[in-house]
Amino acid sequence: MGIVPGLKVSKSSEGYVAGDRSMNLLLLYFVLGASIFSSFAFLGGPGWAYSRGVAALYIIAYGTLGMVPLYFFGPRARRMGVKYGYLTQAELLSERYQSPFLSILLAILTVVVLIPYLTLQMKGAGLVLNTISDGAIPYWLGAAMAYGVVLLYVFFSGVMGVGWTNTFQGIFMLSIAWFLGLYLPKELHGGIGPMFEAIQQEGLGNMLQAPGLQSDGSSWSWAGFSSAVMISAIGFSMWPHFFMKTFAAKDDRTMKLTVVLYPTFQLFLLPILFIGFSAILSFPGIEPADTILPYVLRNMDLPVVLVGLVCAGTLAASMSSGDAILHAAGAVFVRDGLRKFPQLRTAMDQKNVERKVIQLSILLISILAYYFAVISSTDIVSLLLGAYGGVAQLFPLVFAMFYWPSATRLGALTALISGIFVTLVFLFWPELKPWDIHEGIYGLMVNLFSLITVSFLTQKTDSSIVEKFTHA
């Protein structure tokens, strides 16, 4: 399904990466929407509702406005893309701040933050296939099979393949989510109202009281909840695989309307959370909480067809996010990383192999992610949350690119490096934090401070370059 549309777009990397800048509203809506319906949403969402109650609402809370910055940045970035041929956000930023070094830095950052994201998707796929087959397909084989298919269509058709498959998978997942979210509470408790009443009567009312619980079962602090929502809302639109899609939009109107319609996708997360709530009383004590959906399915005597459909839905969720991520990571690594080294660029141009090199990087990145998913036992969820803190550090740079003419190269570089440094320090040594808020917020504060002070202290960027952006 994914390969056919790829035959229609051109063979250049513009065709491969941005679908010849021709995505219409339907495609763009589902590409952006389905990417968020990742296995985190299908497995992590119910898992959070199951173990932490309304804390899971944070997923809806940050998504409510998380996409809105693209309403303002998106059309500008898109027009710049059409005019100067840009395909990634690093290309924009390195031109504005006149720094190839920034571009290489961003390429590394992109791959580093996308790998845990991808690993999570692979784990989801492996888990689901393992569950439906009742263990007949081992976890490692399941992950490998699902991502073999993803690789195949990402390889041959690029972003248009991603678009069409996401549209089909998206519609499919939405139907599954609503069906299960209404069916399970009805089957287990006789409806949504009785379900919440029962939870309250069992003395678990604090699960339903905002902001819910922490993973150890104690109440989450407002500072913790609020800063997690903030950092995710800021980082959301900065994920390279989201931001890059602005270049694939057909026109400004499509871009804006996609952002406007985005909350309708968020609404579909609600039934997914109901799945988790419905299991609190019926299936207590499941560890890890993320496996609650497959566990419920296996233990409820549901028709085989239904279980199959749900697993296919989760698999679709995992794959539709995975493909967009894989695709973005490969494209950014080559265009913003490798191409900034002059020898490599001439070599690639002479042999006209850029597209092949992107495909090769995609293969390498997926092997690396597979390693983390199957062999290494690193805690991926905490890595992903850390990655959000890192991605959010791009926000001040992107904002200043379009709206603050005084921002300079050194300002941008110190801002990004110091922001990431502070985020990493508090990620690995949380006991150093003065208050219990997300480490990314500390990073952002330092980031903003350095961007402003250093920009004032250093010489301004050539106004002809700045105006290209502020008047875009």
Next chain:
Amino acid sequence: MISKKQHGLMYSVQQPSKKPVVRWFIAFLVLIQFSLIWPIYPLVGYIEPIILGMPFSIVWVLLCLLLSFSGLLAYFLWEEQGQKRQGQEQQRQQQQSHDVLSKVEQSKILTKDTTTNVSFSGGVKS
């Protein structure tokens, strides 16, 4: 002459009138954001009242989501209408300057028509 003056008129009226709306829109977005976290969400994030079977902590987040969706949609439509009006305005101006030209030519034949034309463009200016 006339079209130049009207250009000036258009900028002096439309440009500043767009800014407050953008500012209100951004204020609206900030308000929504803080309704979803501290300090507003703690005031309302309780179980009671239960609406449609759901605790109010959940209903509130959904309300914010719907509100931000309606706000975004309204802003998008407003922007689009502004563009359309701007396009029409420009078209009308072209039309008008075209009309004026043709009427000036007509006035060589019919003097009565010119007087109505002058009063019309005077009305636009004020």
